[in-house]
Amino acid sequence: MSVEQRIPPTAAISDADWQSTPATVQRLVIDLIGRVAHLEEKVSVLQAQNQTLQEQTRRLQERLDQNSQNSSRPPSSDGPAAPARPTKAPSGKRRGGQPGHPGHERVLYPVEACQRVEEHRPRQCRHCGEPLSGDDPEPYRHQVVELPPIRPQVEEHRLHQLRCAACGTTTRAPLPAGVSTSGYGPRVVATVALLSSEYRMSERMVEGLMADLLGVRLCNGTVNNQRAEASQAVVTPVAEAHQHVQQQKIVHADETGFRQGHADGGNPDGRKAWLWVAVTEWVAVFLVRLSRGQDAARELLGAAFAGYLISDRWNGYNWVRVLWRQLCWAHLKREFTKIAEREGESGRIGQALLEQEASLFAYWHRVRDGTLAWARFQKYAGEVRQRVRALLAEGAAYGPAKGEHSARAQTARTCRDLLKMEPALWLFVRVRGIEPTNNISERTIRHAVLWRRTSFGSQSAAGSEFVARMLTVIMTLRLQKRNVLEYLTQACQAARTGQAAPSLLPNTP
DSSP states (O other), X not given: OOHHHXXXXXXXXXXXXXXXXXXXXXXXXXXXXXXXXXXXXXXXXXXXXXXXXXXXXXXXXXXXXXXXXXXXXXGGGOOTTSOOOOOOOOOOOOSSOOTTOOOOOOOOOOGGGOSOOOOOOOSBOTTTOOBOOSOOSSOOOOOOOOOOOOOOOOOOOOOOEEEOTTTOOEEEOOOOTTOOTTSOOHHHHHHHHHHHHTTOOOHHHHHHHHHHHHOOOOOHHHHHHHHHHHHHHTHHHHHHHHHHHHTOSEEEEEEEEEOBOTTOTTOTTSOOEEEEEEEOSSOEEEEEESOOSHHHXXXXXXXXXXXXXXXXXXXXXXXXXXXXXXXXHHXXXXXXXXXXXXXXXXXXXXXXHHHHHHHHHHHHHHHHHTSSOHHHHHHHHHHHHHHHHHHHHHHHHHOOSXXXXXXXXXXXXXXXXXHHTGGGGSHHHHSTTOOSSOHHHHHHHHHXXXXXXXXXXXXXXXXXXXXXXXXXXXXXXXXXXXXXXXXXXXXXXXXXXXXXXXXXXXXXX
16 A cells, blocks of 8 residues: 555645655654554454444343243243333222122032031020020031041051972962052052142152151152052053144144253253143143154144144244144233334334234223124224234334344344234134133143242153153143042052043043
């Protein structure tokens, strides 16, 4: 580069002046020009680094600002700085039941269930003292419920061993048919499985409760063996329930992280696994797999799944036709909230999307309550759809260059992704009976999340199977309002006698 090129235009000098400049000054000028150029390069580098750091800071701040209203984090994780959850305005009514509200009295046991019934009659009038006689055709009933001391029923089988007088061989009598070789009956096994799953108790807690409350002494190894027996007893009905779910017209699906320990060679880090759930009206099925990909989703729903799927935006479900899907609007609202909390055009677009969501659900609540006709709801929802689509298109076009990680780029990516799935936002408008949210599966999987928190997952593939099968049994029977302990007892008894376990499918026409 010539001297003239290195000297700024405002400081340019002629060749004659430069030639007449002393050599020492020329060297000083050239050195200064080189230093300025070097500093300009450093400034450019520092500016780029500053921009990168600012973007990193923004992204970290956005993660720090995540809460239950703009992400999938549960409300229990909200810190003190999180915005207050929306609350209803005070109604001005007193707490408790309102006038005219039907009371919820204690449900009395039938008379046949009472061990003793005592009749009490007043002897004299409480006002004047006159003697009283006769019977009240409908006396006030007061019941006292007490637990008797629980003692286990213990049967002892004495197996005599006799020696043959002819050959000297000793022969011991075998156990009668139906007598467990484990030393514990099916109700004990069912109770251990119930405490370990429904009530999320550890081995030692199960051992302690069985001894303190029921008088049954167990060791940790026995608890694990009985869990395994209960798990094996429900294999067939759980498989039948899984097949039933895959054939239903409407299915809700969700997934959450899970842990599977070092005992499984396929998962050496002992951490990454996923618990999947598919929920229908009467049946819920769980799986634990080491993948969150499409293969696991296909196994859950069935490769030939032809029903309507309600789920979040996880791409593991993208093999299901978009016209058969309903994206959860609770998740969408959190996405819109995240966009609305950004600055500039992102915030404006996000706020406008939130307004459309509020309008849509105002209509939905009315049609659900019967105060808005379905045809009118479809018309209003169609107008909301046009506005939402326009806002998403605006947000998709708002983004900067591809690959940039700014807030504008994140907003644009979210809007472009939603535009690709746009028909899946409105299935509940096209098809009656579809819910706009995935709350059903999230409520169903909540029990599994609490179990994971207390148990930290499972230690082996067999442990994960126990979790999945017991959750399938428990949540399915809850949906059908059936007794879990009685079901598990019958299943364990059937397995011991070689009979078919009772079905988990509902007894509906």
